[in-house]
Amino acid sequence: MKKRQKLDRCLNCGRSLPSYENFCPDCGQENKDQKVPVGVFLEELITSLFSFDGKFFQTLGTFLLKPGALTLAFNSGQRKKYTHPVRLYLIFSLFYFFVIGFIVPNDIVDRLLSARELSKDSGNVQIDIQEKIPESVQKELKQIEEAAAAGVQANRPVASPESSDSAMQRLSWKEIRFLSIDPEVSEEVFSATLEKSSYAFDLGLTPEKRRAFIANSNLFVSQSVKNLPLMMLVLLPVFAFLIHVLYFKKDQYYIENLILGFHLHAFAYALYGLVILLNLSFGLQNNWLAEIAFILVTTYAYFAILRIFKQHWFRTLVKFWILGLGYLLVLLAGMGLELYFSLLLL
Template sequence: MKNQRKIDRCLNCGRSLPDFENYCPDCGQENKDQKVPVGVFLEELITSLFSFDGKFIRTLGVFLFKPGTLTRSFNSGQRKKYTHPIRLYLIFSLFYFFIIGFIIPKDMVDRILTSREISASEEIQQEIEDKISESEREELTKLQQAVIKEIPNTNPDHSDSVANTLSWKELRFLSIDPEVSVETFSDTLEKSAYAFDLGFSAEKRRAFIANSNLFVSQSVKNLPLMMLVLLPIFALFVHVLYSKRQHFYIENLILGFHLHAFAYALYGLVILINHTFSIQNNWLAEIAFVLVTTYAYVAILRLFKQHWFRTLIKFWVLGIGYFLVLLAGMGLELYLSLLLL
């Protein structure tokens, strides 16, 4: 590929270049044609990110079975021996969030809320609806709409009782019906079992119910960014806990890249196995949690070389603190995803 794309002059400084020159002697720019088709550009991008060369294979063995070794090697100056920590993090975070995005159903909110409403009578009603014709089903839907629209004009007590019996599916239907005003929908929502406020306007609450599936998709897309933002906070916790040690903050950030990459690799694999083989039990997830926790503890123990009990105390302080930050970050991420609807 490189030989086919060499040119006779440097695109940066204009110096003439013989065919055997891979780099310009004057400015150092690589001797290759930068104008390439989209296919070649994407091929080079994917290759640069995911090329599994000998270095990556060597890194993988150390990464999986020798906690802390990659971090110690990188911080000691061995930058070319193993795959760069950021690249390792990107590979396994992309793997993990791809699995999450692939497995989580787009209508997850609908499924969760609808599954809680199912009762024996509703199952019978569903069987009846399945047996009626399409035209009869449309007539039934129109009749239900007409009844729901009349709710605000009926006796208040009766209105409350009808609103409380609204299913999530009916509430969603109301939210997307252009003939239902914002005031009418807001009043019905407040009297239903799904009332919520969170400081949002009536329009925003209606938008959430109407676009609950989009909300799930948006939240999943924002997760990688949220975790990347929280990673420096993890490094800061480690830096504070080991402030008496002579080390730089960036060294703790490298540790964070490696620990998070390992968690992504293991949790992603477990989620993939559970989904592929339809495993309902959580025993694999529990084993993965123990392995990730043990891996992180051993890595910190080897890096800072303190007594195992003292390290254990600091490790639990780190775990609890970071867990609380994760919860706060997740709540903020969901809140922002809702605002962006």
């Protein structure tokens, strides 16, 4: 990058500066021209957030091998010796969610609900629905359409209801999805068909939202994965609050427990992300690496809490179990809300 021009005064406080001054003696701002192109600005922003300087590698050794040491150092006032907890969290959370994007297929909903994978052209709305739906169901759909056009209740009984209902219940997820993306199938027809199929669901959603979910299941998964980092960042203060409640008699501020939360989550992201990366690189199919990672993350968190709060090991273990159970419930609730809001945004 081209060297930035020094100025004769500080842009922050206005103090006059000689040419040899790299920083303002009054406010500490670096003596350089702050008017830069967008590219330079973004480069400096990324560098400041994710720079891997000597401090980062010094932090890495303590971070990985001494649970709780970074939290104690930061809370005791050592703010320049190690990488800031927030920056550490951002680095490893981005790494983790980046590799997560490779292992979560966009069509995971289709794979879970369908007996066979969707064909490559499953997203094409020009598919001939008549070739995909059983004849008995086609007759049922036609009668529902005629009833809807005549203003009659769309899901009224029709001739031979047992056979047509049975055929509708046998509709696969693939066939239901074909109907959802076909512009010639009306909302009334699709809703009635979905209600009689084995994939009927409500969740308080309107018929339009249910159809949008089925038609855009790929988009739903992609959107949900993108929202995960934000969800975890929102839940992190809840994790710190649980620690604060469990150790309320300790003379500690809430923010100190939040720093511990940043460090513990960063370690989990680093290790789980590394395991996922190894599985992707070497095509490993077993879960033994993930199980080892879970044990290491759990052990790391326990010893970090033990080092910071200095209580008896058994008392710490009991509180650790309570913390784990409480946070698991919070994670499940947060995941459910995140999926629900992602569904509403379709």
